[in-house]
Amino acid sequence: MDSFNDILSRPTIFRDRNVLSHHYIPETLPNREAEISKIMQTVSPALKGDKTKNVLIYGKTGTGKTSAVKYVMEKFAAAGTPSKMAYLNCQVYRSRYSILEKIVKEFVPADYKPGYGISYLYEKVLEYVSSDGKGLVCVLDEIDVVRDLDELVYTLTRSNDELKRGAISLIGISNKVSFKDRLDPRSRSSLVGTEMVFAPYTSFQLREILRQRAGMGFAEGAVGEGAINLAAAIAAQDNGDARYALKLLLKAGELADEKGETAIADSHVEGARLLVDEDVSVEAISTLPKHQQIVLYSIASLQSEGGKYSSLSDNGGSRVNGLLSGEAYERYASLAKRCRTEARGARWFREYLNDLEMLGLVTLTDSGKGQRGHTRFIKLACSPQKAMRLIEAHVLS
Ligand SMILES: Nc1ncnc2c1ncn2[C@@H]1O[C@H](COP(=O)(O)OP(=O)(O)OP(=O)(O)O)[C@@H](O)[C@H]1O
Ligand SMILES: [Mg+2]
Structure with missing residues (x-):
């Protein structure tokens, strides 16, 4: 039987597997430079405590929406002003109440106790923003799943009328273009500022994304151009989804490792495709x-x-x-x-x-x-x- 030592000392073509996980955000995001700079432009007034245009970002799954905004958040924090960007995954925080609660908990934990009413939370957010006249940019990822979205948008955008100093703005992210249809016209018009669409990646673009990760995640020479081109072509044909392309590369690497090989061959990528598709449909069906x-x-x-x-x-x-x-x-x-x-x-x-x-x-x-x-x-x-x-x-x- 294998001991952990045997397993750990087995040769592997991976240098750093974490780089291939979907939580990892690389230093640069190839092919999203223009989108990132547009988001940075739009939110920059918030650094000085001014109101910014709200941003709505659309795009299919795996087109880099979340990564691009998180990238901007890092730069925003590094600017070193009191202003803040708050990231809220609406799959987790699905209502106006839980979103306000999360903001209070994260930024003014001393003021937070469970069970407070919505108006208390709202007051605390306003106090927090106006105390030093900061800009607060709330990123609402997967905004379409918020149950009382009209109320949320109304509350957050109208808060600016009550603030003497500082401002609150929104970045909404969604992969459903039509989600705005269910908003009432009043909140729709206050939500919409700048709209951006992240297009699916082309095979060419996916190659660049994969090359970057392969360089960091795998041993030298383990991933040739052939494997990258094939994985990029498969993912481009599917949906232009970078997450899927990265999964293919990760699984292909695992398959090569299992067989004790030192480089990823086309057959490993083909094999990975079957495994990844299997994974996806099991989860989706169940x-x-x-x-x-x-x-x-x-x-x-x-x-x-x-x-x-x-x-x-x-x-x-x-x-x-x-x-x-x-x-x-x-x-x-x-x-x-x-x-x-x-x-x-x-x-x-x-x-x-x-x-x-x-x-x-x-x-x-x-x-x-x-x-x-x-x-x-x-x-x-x-x-x-x-x-x-x-x-x-x-x-x-
Ligand atoms: N331009 C890029 N460069 C490098 N990696 C990228 C790029 N775009 C996406 N990725 C990677 O692809 C994966 C998916 O990206 P992300 O989570 O940002 O997609 P998304 O558009 O938010 O998708 P969803 O709609 O499913 O939430 C992440 O692991 C991310 O690091
Ligand atoms: Mg996302």
Whole structure:
């Protein structure tokens, strides 16, 4: 049996694995220089205690939104003024109350006791800001999940009318472009200042990001251009997601290590792709709400039955484009019944399909002209057997 010593003394191609973790923020963020400098420009008045324009940052997952803002936060703190940027992950702090509470706890802990009402917390934040006329920039990451967003935006932006000195501004980050639609017009207009979109990375850009990490994280010569190009191409094709690209590189390194090799080969990157995809879908499937799981199961079971359900298709019979949404709906309705769940209508069903697509579990394509109505073709992103297995293990049981 291996001892820890054996394990630790085994040769490895990693120099520093931490560099590849998604918590790590490198010294520079290649291909986000322009975005970073625009954010810095926009928040700079806050350093002198002035109000800044609010910033809204959109972009798909893994496009560097959080990293860019955290990078700016470091520079902001290094400027050495009393002004502050507060980072709030709204997945954790989901309401106006918990956001104000967190700000008080973090910046004026002496004034914090659990159970205080919202107006007390609000007063404390105002006191904190006006005491030395500082600028407070609240970064609301994943802002779209805040439950009472109208109230939060209203409270924070209107606070400036009550402040004699200092100012509060906001940076909102979201990967849902449409989240503003549910705001009431008044808070929408006070929230919006500068809007920025972080585009998905191209394969070329991902190469640069990977090269930077490979240089720090791996032994010299362990990661060749071939491996980097392949990982970048796979991630660019997928979603232009840097997090995914980095995961590929990390897993590929682990695979090479397991095999005792001194460099990452293309086969390791290919192998890593399978492992990473597997990871992602297990997590996504097991946390799905019930109806979405039933929808996914319906799709998987139809797909696994292959040609049994005939459908229209452009080349007379063989189903090149996947299942038709109509037949998937029928299967969903009957399956829901068997699970003693009331099936929702077709409109909901379309929403569920969109959710599944967002999570990368299915791909949808419009059936195009000549097909009936607004039918779409559905294709499962993983194997139907795997999807069924996971769902059986998690919900339908
Ligand atoms: N330009 C870049 N240079 C180097 N690393 C980057 C860059 N952009 C993103 N990354 C890395 O990719 C990972 C994901 O980035 P980040 O968390 O900032 O994405 P995000 O846009 O906030 O995604 P999400 O919407 O899922 O929160 C992080 O590990 C980050 O370090
Ligand atoms: Mg983020």
